[in-house]
Amino acid sequence: MHMRFTPFLRAAALAGAFLGGHALAAEPAPPRPTIADFFNNPEFSDALLSPSGKYLAVRLGRKDKRDMLGVVELDTNAVKVVGNFSDADIGKYAWVNDNRLVFTATDKDLAQGDMRYAPGLYAINRDGTGFRQLAMRNGKPFITSGSTLGVRELLPWHTYLMDEEGAQDSDYIYVQDRDLSGPGQLNHINLVRLNTVTGRTAGVIDRPGDSTFWMLDFKGEPRLTIVRDKGTSSMYYRDPASKEWRKLGDFDSYTGKGASFRPLAFGPDGTLYVVSWHHSDVSAVYTYDINSGKLSDKPLVKLDGFDFSGQLIMDQHKLIGIRHLTDALSTTWLDPAMQAMQNEIDKMLPNTVNLLTLPKRRESPWVLVTAYADIWPKRIMLYNSETRKLTVVGESHPAISPNAMAQTNMVRYKARDGLSIPAWLTLPRNGSKNLPMVVLVHGGPYLRGSSWGWDAQAQFLASRGYAVLEPEFRGSTGFGARHFVAGWKQWGLKMQDDIADGTRWAIAQGYADAKRICIAGASYGGYATLMGLINDPDLYKCGIEWAGVTDINLMYDGSWNFLSDMPDGYKQFGMPQLVGDQVKDAAQLKATSPLEQAARIRQPLLMAYGTADMRVPLPHGTKFYKAVKQTNPNVEWVEYEEEGHGWKLPKNRIDWWGRVEKFLDKNIGATH
Structure with missing residues (x-):
């Protein structure tokens, strides 16, 4: 079996109607959404079918209320709250079996700097009985009146849920016991078998290292x-x-x-499915023979122009489908009945990507549907295969009308050395030519920046009249090995050129007004913003950076007075290969340091940092701000005392993007 998929563009047709939502045919654009409409926490984020598919676990939340865990009995539509804290929100949750769930605690009202506990671990039955605390919450037992466990019997605070769902056929789960020696410093992970009813462990799995x-x-x-x-x-x-x-x-x-490969999944018959770049620039899915140590001759799944990213969908007996990401997510079904169901749902929801999720051991007609598009934030629905009806369970951003959103498309342009660069182009509804533009640079940098779908940042900027270009510059992953490797040791060099070449492409295509372009980004995107202002002063009228790296040597050396969660192993073995060697590449690191060249930045600049950031600690910002202010009076500084690497709290996201809106309007807005 060998399947090859070609990439596609998901330009949503502006016709028809979304189930229970907005008709799109010839409707006038609604009022412009507020900043809070984009950057408040999602009102609904996820739901999980039980192994049989008879019950649905959901996170229930309201404004100014703690998030609770609820269970819906789908045959009767009865809802019961089964998990809630007086001083915390429900974090991650998962089904242990059809009767029992596990969950963790979090606090949506606290930013990173104020977090003082680990997530803990708890279990409860779907009818609200049998509550038991399983792991401590950072030294605090936090035992409610429903628990009978003593403190000594609790697992340590560094116990975490696995991302895999497990067998879901007993009261046991496997949990991770993470051995940590400091922020970001993971020594090893023990795998522990845990009885979620008694709270007792049934052994630690021997590990070979x-x-x-x-x-x-x-x-x-x-x-x-x-x-x-x-x-x-x-x-x-x-x-x-x-x-x-x-x-x-x-x-x-x-x-x-x-x-030679990275593991993907085991099939019901024990087959190991892997992802490999075997004789190809893009990775593909193969089977791997454990006994012979060989990959299958042909790939099971290969995508044109994209590394495989996705998951295999299996029932109790065999592989029945493949979820894969090209520009957007899509599903190819090997099972004819599931393909027919997909076709039926796609007819009902013609304007969205519709992802179907099946329960582990299906004993009911219910299937979970996640629907989204570039102009539609995510919605969760249930499909009943017997009645062939869809029901909306929840939506992430109900205040957002698709009639007010902008279309996003993947484009490609040539870099100056001929390399093809993918990028995401979002154009406002009210025009597509000669627009003020924001070049939004993703962080990482060694990851994929985006995929086709609704994105709060790009859509917010487009709603304010700006074109948005998001380049997948060299070094970005997901577009083949050559594209990734071409970015090694290219901070401030060819990676930066790719961003500038994309900006010039947008000008040449007539999308952007050459005199009204601002570069922006967070983390590595913040670094690229500063280097863009330095390298291409005639191209960018202004810059916006938050949590940005300002000097590569600071990433290595840090400072005695702040903590960093950058793993020591990455600094010792990863950064010298990917970013630059402190000794061998000393001259390059100096030449590509925004801190060393701060005096060259004369354009208006908006900066923000979180005081509690341990990935790009505060001195990156304060040192640079002090240096650039000596020669540039047009620098605005924002510091969010409780925040880490990015803004967790809605109030800070709303404040920040309000500042961004005013800064852009002042420097490249419609009146300029």
Whole structure:
């Protein structure tokens, strides 16, 4: 079986109607949404079907109220609140089996600097009985009156849920016990089998080294681990009969060099599915023979121009579908009945990407549907395959009307050395030519910046009349190995040129007014903003950066008076290869340091940092602000005392984007 998929563009047709929502045919544009409409917390974010599909777990939240955990009995539509805290919100949650759930605590009202506890771990039955605290919340037992456990019996605060759902057929789950020596410093992860009814553990899985990753098989048993030793990672497979570990191979922990594949999933029959760049620039899905150590001759899934990113969808017996990301997410079904259901739902919801999620062991007609588009924020629905009806469960941003949103498309342009650069172009509804433009640079930088869908930042800027260009410059992942490797050690150099070349492309295409362009971004995007103002002063009229790196050597050396969560291993083995070696590349790091060249920035600049940021600590901002203010009077400084790397609290996001709106209007707005 060999399937090849070509990329597609999801330009939503402005016709028809969204289920229970907005008709789009010839409607006048509604009033412009407020900043809060974009940047408040989502009103509804997720829902999980139980293993049988008979029950739905949802996070229930209202403004100024703590988020609670609710369970809906789908046959009767009865809703019961089963989990709630007086001093915290429900965090992550998962089904243990059809009767029992586990969940963690969080606090949506606290930013990073004020967080003083770990998430803890709790379990409860779907009817609200059988509550038990399983793990401490950062040293605080936080036992409610419904718990009978003593403090000594609780698991330590550094106990975390796995991202995998497990077998969901008993009261047991596997949890992670993370050995940490400081912020960001993970030594290893122990995998612990836990009874969610008694709270007692049933053993720790032997590991062949310092494990940093675990994968369960389809039956929910630990089958694969990756261990790290300095800059080298090794992959091990656990034999189901002997329980012995067998090494499958070694690779560089930070660049991936030497890896023949990365694990994706185990099938019901034990087949290991992997992702590999085998004889290709883009990664594809293969099967891997454990005994022979060989990949299948042909890929199961290969995408044109995109590395495989997605998941395999299985029932109890076989692989039935593949979810994959090109410009947008899509699903290819191998099961004819599921393809027919997809076709039926797509007819009902013609203007959106519609992702279907099945329960583990389907015993009911219910299927979860996640629907979204570039102009539609995410909505969660239920489809009943017997009645063939859709029901809206919740929507993330109900105040947002698609009639007020802008279309986003993936475009490609040529960099000056000929490399093809993907980018996201969002154009306001009221025009597409000669517009003021914001070049929005993603962070990372070694990740994919975006995918097709509704994005609060781009849509907010477009709603204010700005074109938005988001380049996937070299070094961005997901577009092939060559595109990724081309960005190594190119901070401030070719990566920066790609951004400038995209800006010039937008001018040449007539989208952007050459005299009204601002560059903006957070983290690495903040660094690129500053380097853009330095390298291309005639191209960018102004700059906006938040949580931005201002000097690469500061990332290495830090300071005695602030904490960094940058892992020591990454600084020792990853950064010298990907960013630059402090000794060998000393001259380059100096030449590409915004801090060293602050005096060259004369354009208006808006800066913001979180006092509690441990990824790009505050001195990145304060040192640079002090330097640039000596020669540039048009610099605005904002400091959010409780925030970390990015703004968690809605009040700060609303404040920040209000400042951005005023700054842009002043410097490149419609009157300029």
